[in-house]
Amino acid sequence: MADKILEVKNLKKHFKTPKGMLHAVDGIDFSIERGKTLGVVGESGCGKSTTGRVVLRLLEATDGEIIFEGKNIRMFNKEQLRQLRREMQIIFQDPFASLNPRMTVSEIIGEPLKIHGITKNKKELSDKVSELMDTVGLADRLVNTYPHELDGGRRQRIGIARALSLNPKFIVCDEPVSALDVSIQAQVLNLMQDLQKDFGLTYMFITHDLSVVKHFSDEIAVMYLGQLVEKAPANELFKNPVHPYTKALLSAIPVPSLTNKKERVILKGEITSPINPDPGCRFCKRCPYADNCPTAEPVLKDIGNGHFVACHLIHELV
Amino acid sequence: MTSTLADKSRTTLKKKNKKRSQWAEVWRRLKKNKMAMLGLAILAVLILGAVFAPWIADYDEVVIKLDLVNRLQGPSAENLLGTDEFGRDILARMIWGARVSLRVGILAVGISILIGGSLGAIAGFYGGKLDTVIMRIMDIFLAIPGILLAIAIVSALGPSLINLMIAIGISSVPSYARIVRASVLSIREQEFIEAARAIGANDTRIILKHIIPNALAPVIVQGTLGVAGAILSTAGLSFIGLGIQPPAPEWGAMLATGRAFLRDAWHVTTFPGLAIMITILALNLVGDGLRDALDPRLKQ
Amino acid sequence: MSKSKNKLLNIEDLGIEYVTEDGTVKAVNGIEIKLNEGETLGLVGETGAGKTTTALGIMRLVPNPPGKIVSGKIEFEGSNLLDVSEEEMRMIRGNKISMIFQDPMTSLNPVMTVGQQIAEVIEIHQDLSRQEAAKKSEEMLELVGIPGSRANDYPHQFSGGMKQRVVIAISLACNPQLLIADEPTTALDVTIQAQVLDLMNNLKKEFNTAMILITHDLGVVSEVCDKVAIMYAGEIIESATLEQLFTNPRHPYTVGLFGSIPNLEEETDRLSPVKGLMPDPTDLPSGCKFHPRCPYAKDICAKQDPNSTEIEAQHKVKCLIYEGLIDAEVKR
Numbered sequence A: 001m002a003d004k005i006l007e008v009k010n011l012k013k014h015f016k017t018p019k020g021m022l023h024a025v026d027g028i029d030f031s032i033e034r035g036k037t038l039g040v041v042g043e044s045g046c047g048k049s050t051t052g053r054v055v056l057r058l059l060e061a062t063d064g065e066i067i068f069e070g071k072n073i074r075m076f077n078k079e080q081l082r083q084l085r086r087e088m089q090i091i092f093q094d095p096f097a098s099l100n101p102r103m104t105v106s107e108i109i110g111e112p113l114k115i116h117g118i119t120k121n122k123k124e125l126s127d128k129v130s131e132l133m134d135t136v137g138l139a140d141r142l143v144n145t146y147p148h149e150l151d152g153g154r155r156q157r158i159g160i161a162r163a164l165s166l167n168p169k170f171i172v173c174d175e176p177v178s179a180l181d182v183s184i185q186a187q188v189l190n191l192m193q194d195l196q197k198d199f200g201l202t203y204m205f206i207t208h209d210l211s212v213v214k215h216f217s218d219e220i221a222v223m224y225l226g227q228l229v230e231k232a233p234a235n236e237l238f239k240n241p242v243h244p245y246t247k248a249l250l251s252a253i254p255v256p257s258l259t260n261k262k263e264r265v266i267l268k269g270e271i272t273s274p275i276n277p278d279p280g281c282r283f284c285k286r287c288p289y290a291d292n293c294p295t296a297e298p299v300l301k302d303i304g305n306g307h308f309v310a311c312h313l314i315h316e317l318v
Numbered sequence B: 001m002t003s004t005l006a007d008k009s010r011t012t013l014k015k016k017n018k019k020r021s022q023w024a025e026v027w028r029r030l031k032k033n034k035m036a037m038l039g040l041a042i043l044a045v046l047i048l049g050a051v052f053a054p055w056i057a058d059y060d061e062v063v064i065k066l067d068l069v070n071r072l073q074g075p076s077a078e079n080l081l082g083t084d085e086f087g088r089d090i091l092a093r094m095i096w097g098a099r100v101s102l103r104v105g106i107l108a109v110g111i112s113i114l115i116g117g118s119l120g121a122i123a124g125f126y127g128g129k130l131d132t133v134i135m136r137i138m139d140i141f142l143a144i145p146g147i148l149l150a151i152a153i154v155s156a157l158g159p160s161l162i163n164l165m166i167a168i169g170i171s172s173v174p175s176y177a178r179i180v181r182a183s184v185l186s187i188r189e190q191e192f193i194e195a196a197r198a199i200g201a202n203d204t205r206i207i208l209k210h211i212i213p214n215a216l217a218p219v220i221v222q223g224t225l226g227v228a229g230a231i232l233s234t235a236g237l238s239f240i241g242l243g244i245q246p247p248a249p250e251w252g253a254m255l256a257t258g259r260a261f262l263r264d265a266w267h268v269t270t271f272p273g274l275a276i277m278i279t280i281l282a283l284n285l286v287g288d289g290l291r292d293a294l295d296p297r298l299k300q
Numbered sequence C: 001m002s003k004s005k006n007k008l009l010n011i012e013d014l015g016i017e018y019v020t021e022d023g024t025v026k027a028v029n030g031i032e033i034k035l036n037e038g039e040t041l042g043l044v045g046e047t048g049a050g051k052t053t054t055a056l057g058i059m060r061l062v063p064n065p066p067g068k069i070v071s072g073k074i075e076f077e078g079s080n081l082l083d084v085s086e087e088e089m090r091m092i093r094g095n096k097i098s099m100i101f102q103d104p105m106t107s108l109n110p111v112m113t114v115g116q117q118i119a120e121v122i123e124i125h126q127d128l129s130r131q132e133a134a135k136k137s138e139e140m141l142e143l144v145g146i147p148g149s150r151a152n153d154y155p156h157q158f159s160g161g162m163k164q165r166v167v168i169a170i171s172l173a174c175n176p177q178l179l180i181a182d183e184p185t186t187a188l189d190v191t192i193q194a195q196v197l198d199l200m201n202n203l204k205k206e207f208n209t210a211m212i213l214i215t216h217d218l219g220v221v222s223e224v225c226d227k228v229a230i231m232y233a234g235e236i237i238e239s240a241t242l243e244q245l246f247t248n249p250r251h252p253y254t255v256g257l258f259g260s261i262p263n264l265e266e267e268t269d270r271l272s273p274v275k276g277l278m279p280d281p282t283d284l285p286s287g288c289k290f291h292p293r294c295p296y297a298k299d300i301c302a303k304q305d306p307n308s309t310e311i312e313a314q315h316k317v318k319c320l321i322y323e324g325l326i327d328a329e330v331k332r
Helices: A048-055 A078-084 A105-115 A122-135 A152-164 A182-199 A210-216 A234-239 A244-252 B002-016 B022-032 B034-051 B059-063 B090-126 B128-143 B146-157 B161-171 B173-188 B191-198 B203-239 B251-261 B266-294 C051-059 C086-092 C114-125 C130-143 C148-152 C160-172 C190-207 C218-224 C242-247 C252-260
Strands: A004-017 A020-033 A037-041 A063-068 A088-091 A170-174 A202-207 A219-224 A227-233 C007-020 C023-036 C040-044 C067-076 C097-100 C178-182 C210-215 C227-232 C235-241 C308-312 C315-318
Touching: A004 A048, A004 A202, A020 A037, A020 A048, A020 A202, A020 A219, A020 A227, A037 A048, A037 A210, A048 A088, A048 A170, A048 A202, A088 A152, A088 B191, A105 A122, A105 A152, A122 A152, A152 A182, A182 A210, A182 C252, A202 A210, A210 A234, A219 A234, A219 A244, A227 A234, A227 A244, A244 C190, B022 B034, B022 B266, B034 B090, B034 B266, B059 B090, B090 B128, B090 B161, B090 B173, B090 B203, B090 B251, B090 B266, B128 B173, B146 B161, B146 B203, B161 B173, B161 B203, B173 B203, B191 B203, B203 B251, B203 B266, B251 B266, C007 C051, C023 C051, C023 C067, C023 C210, C023 C227, C023 C235, C040 C051, C040 C218, C051 C067, C051 C097, C051 C178, C051 C210, C097 C160, C114 C130, C114 C148, C114 C160, C130 C148, C130 C160, C160 C190, C190 C218, C210 C218, C218 C242, C227 C242, C227 C252, C235 C242, C235 C252
Parallel strands: A037 A202, A037 A219, A088 A170, A170 A202, C040 C210, C040 C227, C097 C178, C178 C210
Antiparallel strands: A004 A020, A004 A063, A219 A227, C007 C023, C007 C067, C227 C235, C235 C315, C308 C315
């Protein structure tokens, strides 16, 4: 029996909008093993970031269960939730917007320590901040600088240090490198990998960049319009994508290589609206295979090798 | 030994890297604006004059003592700006008047920032029904012209320095509420607020540490311009007799009483008028300069 | 690869500077670009490398002040664009050379219908009546895969990918010889990006338009380009044909860029990125701009600015290794 740190069951998050109910996350199930990384991929508007925030209870779920370390955290009260923050953390996408422009580097990294009363005095606080800055590779001389004086890579390191300061077990990484330049991206990814090893962290890695997610994850979940369409170990998914959407998504990645050019599956149309979605398969309208699919919603089915697919045509496609 | 040495070098390093804060950065940009610096210089002179007024002219002996023999004298070596209808030195009265004007201006704006700012912050941060209720009340206040509202409040409470401040302060509460609410609304959506939630910060901390410092800039600009407005309102209310009561000196009141002698003694109205004008101008220059200095888009 | 080999664009020693509070920024420093008709050049680099400034320089749209073109020439169809009058330049922009910007959301005017916006370019540059221009704009929409009947819709009625198609339609409306596309797909989702790249490839073939594609994504380059130029700190440090660059990258920075991208085909435990950060543009290192981050750097790199060395036909590298001054072999 694998040691699951997080298990999510039938998670739903709906938003009220003037046009109707927006089904941002619509009944998803997944679990993450301790010390592993689950990659969540999908295009903008598929609900991947919302999922990350709901799991952390930064947004309240509409329905479903979030079981972290055996406890359903949806039932947690304010104080329990505050304690939970020490266990679960988040790294944000935008290293410009996620840091308070009026606070110095040391104030930002030290804030969680102050809130949770982890350090007893100023000396301890500044020592701990120095230690954290060292861990994420920020030079000591930057303690009193403000975020706007630093470049994107360094800012993202501040965000990582802040997330690490409480010694969490689980971190949601919401597109942590997509705002960074390629060479800096690789530096930050390497850092995150080292941290995972050193501190035994579990990651939920949310991204739209498929090459990054393959490199980084043990397991990958593909989302489309608020639902999981496919979930498999990383290599398995890239070797053997089954869902028509996953296939199109994988073939759409521009590969920086001249050999191995794949046959492109160019999808027609664009993502449909998640507001009051029609019943049935949400990908149906863009699906190159769809033909008289039943109107029921497809459910995730196990096709072996830890590979799950939600598609009516599963038997024809495997 | 080595460790203390290392510690020492680290602390010196930290001191060296004590970077200028954002306010230091603003000051650096403000210094480049010549007009704003001129405004600031004028304000400095006014404030110094107001603070040291008791050493410059004795209140009982010079400022309010009648000397009817020397009434309505033009400017001379003795009375640099002449005397008024009761023979009092106009310069001395203006210096003491600055005390009143500046005090009313600053405190009235302080009152409106405090009340308006908190209301706006609450409305913006919590949103929903609370926002609707607060902002609709503010809208009702906005529908009444500020000066009329002030007149109504002063007539109800009776004319006094404190009531004047309250009246002027309250009448500009809605505009501060609006400004603060607007900037809180945009800051609330920023990711660093979510980041603060994620590390377990409570609402009070988020408002005090994360929202207010970021919402201050437009309030400071509006506040500077608001002081000018408040000084004008004070002068206006005194002019119609609802403000500072004689014999206490106040620029608006001086202007009002001098009006009767405009034909024979131009200086009685001209100098207080000029003082009001120059002060307002200086405050506006500083306000404009601050607005530019605080706007990060003009950084480069 | 291209149908004709007529020279279209020849940029030599182009230098563009910005004067800021903190000093003079050499945004573009003596670059050289040659482009034939129908060819596509990929201009690759990270933030601040000077890609967009180069593009604005070719269009003569560098904001002045603070920017200024300080040296070089931009020969387009035989005449130096830096010498022509502003009036003539206006007739070239949008007509012979047009540009696509990164963000399709903000490069369309929200209060004009897309049909009007396409027709506007046509009316400025071609002697067509209003009706003819309107008809042409519908044709352009059809060309980029949008039904002509939607010409009367406003930008907000289109999705991101569709807006970028409209922008492409505008830029191609006058059948330009040169199209400069600044990160045209960066703001789009992968599946939409694939659609747009596909479209651009088709149109390029159909009209034999030369293109400069500015991007940071080597994957996109491999899909669309014939030639590649890698920019670093305002300089082109390596230029080659697509095949040469992808099979045989020579500059340490180019190699580092490839090492930074996770490879989908191979398993790598760790990425091998370029160490360090982009240099401060107001305070560039002496000698080779890349030397502080270069794993092969020797003392001489800090002193001597490398020249561009042609190591094989069309393949130029700006590195002292290839001038024979440093004994090292750059490995992937």
